[in-house]
Amino acid sequence: MFPTGGLVVFCGLLAQTTAQLGLPLPLGQVLPLDGTLPSSPTDLTRSLTGALSNGLLSGDLLGILEGLPLLDTLKTAGGTTDGLLGGLLGKVASLIPGLNSLIDIKVTNPQLLELGLVxxxxxxxxYVTIPLGLTLQVNTPLIGNVLELAVKLNITAExxxxxxxQExxxxxxxxxxxSPGSLKISLLNRFVPLPVQNFVNSITAVLDKVLxxxxxxxxxxxxxxxxxHLDVTLVHDIAAMLIPGLTFVIKV
Structure with missing residues (x-):
């Protein structure tokens, strides 16, 4: 489990911050750590989470999520016959006779939710919590419609x-x-027959392992x-508190 000390900071993605993505520390530059505290700890935490959020979005995180090679990952996780996908198809075939086509899975509507800071x-x-949301569209031709699965997952970074x-x-x-236990997968389609629900349960078990x-x-x-590539001033202000171990994360 991740440490729970400190207070959680939630900062909206559209919040205006003073942090900007800048250049790395110049070669040979030494930043003095004189213990001087930033004038506003609240602004500092907002600046950090804002810079991380902006950086993830400008780094095309949503496009990266949308392009996740889910089908290829499932197919190569042990081979198409005896691997995860092969075992899954075997289970589904016993529920839906005649199923012999591959499953098409793609990510739609990826979202970066509000970051948390502890x-x-x-x-x-x-510890920065990066909550992600996305929708999986599963194309199962013999079922006759596209299944949609809502996915929530937290990535936690130290x-x-x-x-x-060079100091x-x-x-x-x-x-x-x-984050252990943070993956949540739910079916968005309503009133699906039992064989389809069994199919969803099977594919969810596979996604739990690879997603x-x-x-x-x-x-x-x-x-x-x-x-x-964080702004040098922001790095200095945060380091000036982290290195001596001062508390600066407060609820905003």
């Missing part, structure tokens, strides 16, 4: 402030993974790149 109990690190050998200060990405790692593998590298 400070660790010792004050030296931050952020630390470090000094390199330059950076914000770096620590652990970055999907979180697939999304995590796209979000975490993108977030790592955003941290390396």
């Amino acid at each position: 400070q660790s109990p010792n004050g030296h690190r931050l 952020i630390l402030a470090v000094r390199d050998e 330059r200060v950076h914000l770096v990405l620590g652990d970055c993974t999907h 979180p790692e697939l999304v995590q593998g796209k979000v975490c590298p993108l977030l790592n790149g955003i941290l390396s």
Whole structure:
């Protein structure tokens, strides 16, 4: 489980912030950490979550999610015959006789929801929760219509402030993974017959195994790149509090 110390900060994606994505720390520049605190901790937390949100969106996170190769991932997870997809098709075939076509799965309506921010109990690190929402359209020709599944998933990333050998200060990405138990999949179609519901249950079991790692593998590298290009002043202000372990995450 992730640390629960600190207060959660929720910042809307459209909130105006003072943070802008800038350039990495210039080579040879040393940022002094004199303990000077930012004038407004609330503005600081809003600036960080705002910069991360803007960076994820400008980095085409939604397009990346929309292009997730779900069908290919299912097909190659052990092979098309004996792997996950092959086993799934076998189960479905026993419920719906004659099913012999591949399943088409695509992502629609990807969303980046409100980011959450929690400070660790010792004050030296931050945990950013990145909640994602999307819809899966599953094309099953013999059922006669397209099934729609609503998906919610949280990615949680650890952020630390470090000094390199030249005493330059950076914000770096620590652990970055999907939050255990955060994946939620629900059927949007109403009044489906029992065989279809059984099919949904089967495909949900498969997605539980492959979807979180697939999304995590796209979000975490993108977030790592955003941290390396944060505004220098914002990095300084955050590091000035994280390195001595001061509390600055407050509810807004």
